[in-house]
Amino acid sequence: MASIVNQNAYSSALPNFRNLGILLRILLIVNLAAFAAAVVKSPALRGIWNELLEISAVVEPLLILSLIVLMALNGVLSRLPYYLGITGVIALELALSALLYVAGRPLLAAELAPLERYWLLVFIVTVMLLVYFDLRGRALSPALSEARLQALQARIRPHFLFNSINAVLSLIRQDPKRAEVALEDMSDLFRVLMADNRELTPLAREVELCRQYLDLEQLRLGERLKVEWHIDKMPRDALVPPLVLQPLLENAVYHGIEPRSEPGVISIDIYSVREQVHAVLRNPYRHDGSHHAGNKMALGNIRERLQLHFDAEASLATKVSDDAYQVHIVIPYVKAESAA
């Protein structure tokens, strides 16, 4: 009940311990804490290094072991209610430190303090980290809902909307059947554009949407637009942020095809390598320095959403060569069934 009162309906959740960005943050924060402890303990500057080595001998094994166990238990932990989840993590950390205390005692040269002291330290650091991740989650939550709004604003290029409506109008008298299909494609496209796009969507769905979009553009541009799909090796069940590819295709049409009177090819390659999904989009391009603000806005928007969903594990890179423009997206391969 308490969560209903919460301003923006953010429900606290444990971080995803399988995300590289989260793991790096934990490593960084714990090591910073160890360094701070070393500075506090050592009266002279020269002694800091020795202190740090001593502290690390105790901290690092526990840190590494904790990360491995948390990664392994991530699925179980994420399904628990939040308060049980944090209790679980704290209990887990205390248990692991006790285990290492007993197992590691004979191996260490230096005398160890009583277990209760380590427990207290572990408890403090764990709670600190959990509070940090909760605050971070809260900070990102409005950003995530804002990303939806931005997606909406950046996506519907009025130019595309009105030209498409005009193209459909031209069909109504001569080819009513095609006009019907075009309107259906358009309504599907706008349904997604106006939906709540915070949840991930299967890649196959995004590709379908891209096809519908390109069909509409084909209607207007005819022979000038040629599309090459290379998606035989596409992992259909991979989860991606909605509208991660369509805006890029819209850019490709707007900057690559429309300014040319001769036909141009847009190619789309999607494949998976190990645990990553790659999408490579290419379009013809010529340097003339005009309309780049719109392109940058769409790229920035997608980059931001990729970061919100996947942190450091996703990337977006662009490459300009003499006559082609390429966008390369890498997303961790998350399957639709095991969605966290």
Next chain:
Amino acid sequence: MSEAPLRILIVDDEAPARSRMRDLLADCAQALPLAVAGEAAGGRAALELLSSRPADVVLLDIRMPEMDGIEAAQHLQKLEHPPAVIFTTAYDAYAIQAFEVHAVDYLLKPIRAARLREALARARTAKPPGPGVLRELQPRARAFLSAQERGKVHLVPIGDVVYLKAELKYVTAHTAQRDYLIEESLTALEQEYAGRFVRVHRNCLVARAAVRGFERAAGEEGQWVVLLEGCNEKIAMSRRQQYIVREFSR
């Protein structure tokens, strides 16, 4: 049926948009005597068509490849009998704002038949927008220069021009093939194509990309000349512009 039917040219790069315009004109035909003089997919084709088949009104799309509608309208003004221009656009915030300011007629796509009829009725009496107004509407430099010869308009792609030289009343645009007379001022051209041309003399701009090198002139002491790609003529440099030699040698 006192008046001759209004001859109309449709210019749009998208085929469905042209066919939609034809339908709309057919709808207007009952209220207003009119005839479609032709269709063109771009500004260049439109100019060619108009030289053989004149029109009273051109319905001109703004966003088109190669040459946009606003540039095409500027070249149209050089025809012997310039047609009235009605711009059409799906969305172009910048242009629309400017049209409102200068009272230039435009139609927003999708276009309503009633609105089209009004615009056509006005077009018969309306004055074409002046070149100054169109120049102001054009955010970028034009892709072509236009030269008027015996009532026809020649388009010269700006990339083909090796140098521009001011002579008495005209500016000569020299290309590898031939010279064209342009009725514009050298100063205005220098401003429009600031990055593309460089002034080497009070009366001459040369294309940066065509510069092959510099040479000391045989006779006079300290006088430099410019050697240009696709041009046997050596262009004299004025003393004041000689710092350019250093700029290029870097």
